Amino acid sequence: MSEIAAGQWRTVLEEAHEALRTTVEGVPADAWERPTPCERWNVTQVLQHAVGDQLAFAAAIDGGPGPAEDPFAPSGRVDGDKLAGLRAALDASARAWTGVADGDPEVPTPLPQGKLPADIGAVACALDAAVHAWDIAVATGQPSPLGTDLARPLLVVARQIVEPLRAYGAYAPAIDPAAEADEVAALLSYLGRDPRWPEVQL
Secondary structure, three states: OOOOOOOHHHHHHHHHHHHHHHHHHOOOOOOOOOEOOOOOOEHHHHHHHHHHHHHHHHHHHHOOOOOOOOOOOOOOOOOOOHHHHHHHHHHHHHHHHHOOOOOOOOEOOOOOOOOEOHHHHHHHHHHHHHHHHHHHHHHOOOOOOOOHHHHHHHHHHHHHHHHHHHOOOOOOOOOOOOOOOOHHHHHHHHOOOOOOOOHHHO
């Protein structure tokens, strides 16, 4: 993966985790039921999905507990502190990836592809966190947590892993980006999200 420097995946994962954490911390109390770019899910359900995916990545690597419910069928009901559950999931994911060597060619993942090289698997985990941070941010009136520096490596990996995932409903069909699209818009479009959301909903 020549576009991503050796070991860069650790920084990408940390930045994606921080984007999700700070975005969820910024959700207004009355915004948890708002619609999101994930058309079937509201903000709470996107959070549940993101939490479940981080726990699934951690469990695949270190054998710890996985998600308590199906990330692809989030109930929309969270017992207890939403933020506590997210922080625990992000901590579990970060701990699991800490034990992975930079050049490991076969790291277990919960993806249909199974084992992946460390850099691809970790950035796939980061991709999940970052895109759901964007979903929640734009649904709740917060600034986008995606910048060019983060979007660039995510797009590199997305183009390698996403196509098989569309069959499982993990990502919507790609949208043709505008000719002037930057890396952020190109990433979102490739993942089936309209970068203009929520304007396109009005």
